[in-house]
Amino acid sequence: MTEKRLIPAVETRIGTLMEYSRQIQMRAERKIRSNPNPTITISREFGCEAYPVAEQLRAQMEKKTGEPWLLVDRALFDEIARNHNLSEQVMQGLGEKSRFLDEILATFSPQWKTEKDYFRVLCRHIISLAQQGNVIVVGRGSAFITQSLRNCYHFRLFASSRFKIRSIEHRLGISAEEAEKLIALKQSQRDRFIRDFLDRDEHDLTVYNVIFNNDRNTSEKIARTITEYICQAE
Numbered sequence: 001m002t003e004k005r006l007i008p009a010v011e012t013r014i015g016t017l018m019e020y021s022r023q024i025q026m027r028a029e030r031k032i033r034s035n036p037n038p039t040i041t042i043s044r045e046f047g048c049e050a051y052p053v054a055e056q057l058r059a060q061m062e063k064k065t066g067e068p069w070l071l072v073d074r075a076l077f078d079e080i081a082r083n084h085n086l087s088e089q090v091m092q093g094l095g096e097k098s099r100f101l102d103e104i105l106a107t108f109s110p111q112w113k114t115e116k117d118y119f120r121v122l123c124r125h126i127i128s129l130a131q132q133g134n135v136i137v138v139g140r141g142s143a144f145i146t147q148s149l150r151n152c153y154h155f156r157l158f159a160s161s162r163f164k165i166r167s168i169e170h171r172l173g174i175s176a177e178e179a180e181k182l183i184a185l186k187q188s189q190r191d192r193f194i195r196d197f198l199d200r201d202e203h204d205l206t207v208y209n210v211i212f213n214n215d216r217n218t219s220e221k222i223a224r225t226i227t228e229y230i231c232q233a234e
Helices: 011-029 050-065 074-082 084-094 101-106 116-132 161-172 176-198 219-233
Strands: 039-044 070-072 135-138 152-158 210-213
Touching: 039 050, 039 116, 050 070, 050 135, 050 219, 070 116, 116 135, 152 219, 161 176, 210 219
Parallel strands: 039 135, 039 152, 070 135, 152 210
Antiparallel strands: none
């Protein structure tokens, strides 16, 4: 329940996602074919401020490209995985199953247990969205899941313990001691998720195009730097 307070409300994201998938479907019906636009993944240590970065990045990329961008996060993916009808509506708009999906799923750890079906749905949507482009994905192992897609760029935020504790303290209104314990717990859960489902180490820096120190860079500066990086790469 505590972590949900750190994640923006999902309702507006669902509406944006449905509009995005509708536009993709219309484009397919008009048989407009082009190389996929870039997709951006943002990974972070728990306590870093990824959502302010992602929101500013979306605004800056829309201004720079003159096109709409979709921001997807844990809250949205959880709602998609939970709601079968929503999941099917989204996938109908995105088109047929990605040709990369089976290949990518085959590389994952065999240690899937109770969350196997959830994670399969998660991967299905991350890959399908990432292939379309103009998407910013926060977390959920997206940097690893989309490594095979050439249009994807990966960024990671890290910070000192002091920064993360003060950030969580401020955002959740809890004591420094409580914040420190929460950070340790949530980071351990994230590390285990990546290890168990993807058989990877989230702290492997070779996965990322650029990493940012959240202590020394504001959300606006990080977003601006990523925007320039993507535009120059394209």
